[in-house]
Amino acid sequence: xxxxxxxxxxxxxxxxxxxxxxxxxxxxxxxxxxxxxxxxxxxxxxxxxxxxxxxxxxxxxxxxxxxxxxxxx
Amino acid sequence: xxxxxxxxxxxxxxxxxxxxxxxxxxxxxxxxxxxxxxxxxxxxxxxxxxxxxxxxxxxxxxxxxxxxxxxxxxxxxxxxxxxxxxxxxxxxxxxxxxxxxxxxxxxxxxxxxxxxxxxxxxxxxxxxxxxxxxxxxxxxxxxxxxxxxxxxxxxxxxxxxxxxxxxxxxxxxxxxxxxxxxxxxxxxxxxxxxxxxxxxxxxxxxxxxxxxxxxxxxxxxxxxxxxxxxxxxxxxxxxxxxxxxxxxxxxxxxxxxxxxxxxxxxxxxxxxxxxxxxxxxxxxxxxxxxxxxxxxxxxxxxxxxxxxxxxxxxxxxxxxxxxxxxxxxxxxxxxxxxxxxxxxxxxxxxxxxxxxxxxxxxxxxxxxxxxxxxxxxxxxxxxxxxxxxxxxxxxxxxxxxxxxxxxxxxxxxxxxxxxxxxxxxxxxxxxxxxxxxxxxxxxxxxxxxxxxxxxxxxxxxxxxxxxxxxxxxxxxxxxxxxxxxxxxxxxxxx
Numbered sequence: 001x002x003x004x005x006x007x008x009x010x011x012x013x014x015x016x017x018x019x020x021x022x023x024x025x026x027x028x029x030x031x032x033x034x035x036x037x038x039x040x041x042x043x044x045x046x047x048x049x050x051x052x053x054x055x056x057x058x059x060x061x062x063x064x065x066x067x068x069x070x071x072x073x
Numbered sequence: 074x075x076x077x078x079x080x081x082x083x084x085x086x087x088x089x090x091x092x093x094x095x096x097x098x099x100x101x102x103x104x105x106x107x108x109x110x111x112x113x114x115x116x117x118x119x120x121x122x123x124x125x126x127x128x129x130x131x132x133x134x135x136x137x138x139x140x141x142x143x144x145x146x147x148x149x150x151x152x153x154x155x156x157x158x159x160x161x162x163x164x165x166x167x168x169x170x171x172x173x174x175x176x177x178x179x180x181x182x183x184x185x186x187x188x189x190x191x192x193x194x195x196x197x198x199x200x201x202x203x204x205x206x207x208x209x210x211x212x213x214x215x216x217x218x219x220x221x222x223x224x225x226x227x228x229x230x231x232x233x234x235x236x237x238x239x240x241x242x243x244x245x246x247x248x249x250x251x252x253x254x255x256x257x258x259x260x261x262x263x264x265x266x267x268x269x270x271x272x273x274x275x276x277x278x279x280x281x282x283x284x285x286x287x288x289x290x291x292x293x294x295x296x297x298x299x300x301x302x303x304x305x306x307x308x309x310x311x312x313x314x315x316x317x318x319x320x321x322x323x324x325x326x327x328x329x330x331x332x333x334x335x336x337x338x339x340x341x342x343x344x345x346x347x348x349x350x351x352x353x354x355x356x357x358x359x360x361x362x363x364x365x366x367x368x369x370x371x372x373x374x375x376x377x378x379x380x381x382x383x384x385x386x387x388x389x390x391x392x393x394x395x396x397x398x399x400x401x402x403x404x405x406x407x408x409x410x411x412x413x414x415x416x417x418x419x420x421x422x423x424x425x426x427x428x429x430x431x432x433x434x435x436x437x438x439x440x441x442x443x444x445x446x447x448x449x450x451x452x453x454x455x456x457x458x459x460x461x462x463x464x465x466x467x468x469x470x471x472x473x474x475x476x477x478x479x480x481x482x483x484x485x486x487x488x489x490x491x492x493x494x495x496x497x498x499x500x501x502x503x504x505x506x507x508x509x510x511x512x513x514x515x516x517x518x519x520x521x522x523x524x525x526x527x528x529x530x531x532x533x534x535x536x537x538x539x540x541x542x543x544x545x546x547x548x549x550x551x552x553x554x555x556x557x558x559x560x561x562x563x564x565x566x567x
Contacts, residue, residue, distance in 0.1 A: 030146055
């Protein structure tokens with residue numbers, strides 16, 4: 001099966017000129033609008049922030065347990 | 074005598090290297106927020122050519138294509154090339170149907186003579202897309218991998234950064250209903266992907282773009298020759314290394330979730346992981362000039378990355394060294410042997426707590442499904458030994474009472490036998506795991522094999538596979554692409 005001919009003559013050989021699709025353009029029909037994308041990125045950030053806090057707390061608790069065990073035995 | 078004791082103790086503590094590497098990775102994973110690169114990146118939608126190698130994929134290919142058709146991605150920027158590797162089932166007919174249903178999206182390609190393996194099949198697709206010249210990035214996926222709607226969009230945004238050459242997704246086990254093996258694998262993927270690959274993002278160097286979901290910038294693919302490696306069983310790892318050696322970064326996107334169907338039994342897992350382990354041994358040899366030789370921007374030579382890589386690759390040897398050291402110490406200096414044993418297993422217990430609780434925190438949804446398998450990952454026998462190492466007094470008293478209750482005399486011989494068993498367990502567990510596989514091949518009931526894996530541990534099973542991979546490589550055994558059978562078990566997932 002032959003794929004359709006290239007739709008653009010724009011040089012993309014370096015791969016650096018990646019197109020940003022404006023949220024209102026017809027191209028972006030499948031893509032959520034910008035406010036949704038912003039909210040999504042905020043959620044991702046919040047998860048990573050909480051992960052950092054949870055990991056820090058876990059390390060501190062384990063160190064405390066280790067210290068307590070060393071003192072009690 | 075002192076020199077001998079020190080030598081044997083150092084053998085024992087070689088067994089802690091994988092534990093130290095594990096803790097280091099999970100510690101780094103917590104720092105991921107400081108190295109996350111998508112904050113500044115806008116959404117970008119490069120023209121993506123998806124290449125799917127397919128050999129007898131009738132059970133799964135329709136759903137995979139339907140899911141690709143419903144991605145949150147501009148349709149005119151996506152083309153899917155399914156390379157049929159001379160399938161003998163209904164795959165070609167299904168591909169014709171899908172091409173008719175999605176004429177601007179699905180492009181079936183067929184190899185007249187198949188059977189050369191996945192890498193050759195992918196290269197057939199890559200030649201086609203090179204000839205076409207349309208694409209800006211290529212996404213190589215497996216025929217059974219189900220992309221969630223936002224996954225490609227989230228991977229692609231990393232390509233806004235010109236330093237990034239490739240991105241990979243978080244592959245999760247999606248079989249529903251999930252059996253005990255699926256749940257072990259689901260937990261394993263939390264540790265090996267969600268945690269370890271976050272850590273590798275922080276380090277700025279990656280061991281492997283997941284073969285089932287690798288998005289590669291066109292310039293990076295061309296920089297590594299425009300094709301993927303066919304000389305090893307780990308073509309995805311070779312691509313990952315070459316992209317990085319060519320000066321680009323590889324990133325893991327934890328929020329790009331894709332679902333895959335994984336093995337449901339010990340034997341099928343063994344075959345899959347044997348292929349991966351042999352591939353990793355081949356990669357280690359292929360890139361022997363890279364290890365522990367950090368130069369300029371080449372991060373593959375970082376000592377900590379080398380420690381992580383070899384702590385997994387050499388784990389069977391480390392465990393064997395620890396057991397050998399303990400037993401030799403038992404024969405020469407029992408009091409010192411006891412101290413070394415308890416030290417080793419106390420570190421093991423601490424690492425287990427840190428890694429298990431971290432994993433639950435990194436992917437709470439998966440943890441709700443497979444927390445039992447997370448707890449039982451090292452095996453119930455190992456958990457008992459950890460308990461003994463941390464609370465020896467209470468454990469010995471309770472153990473003696475239990476033995477007396479069973480009519481045995483804990484003071485005679487039995488104590489020594491149990492001690493030797495515990496000292497040798499790190500090695501014995503690998504042999505026991507290999508035996509479970511043999512039991513399954515001899516039609517032992519699935520529930521019994523499952524119970525034995527909980528007892529012996531999923532971790533030792535992985536180590537046994539790695540040990541087997543070394544033996545196969547030493548023997549120069551034939552490299553066969555033993556494809557994992559897929560039946561379309563991925564459930565309705567959100």
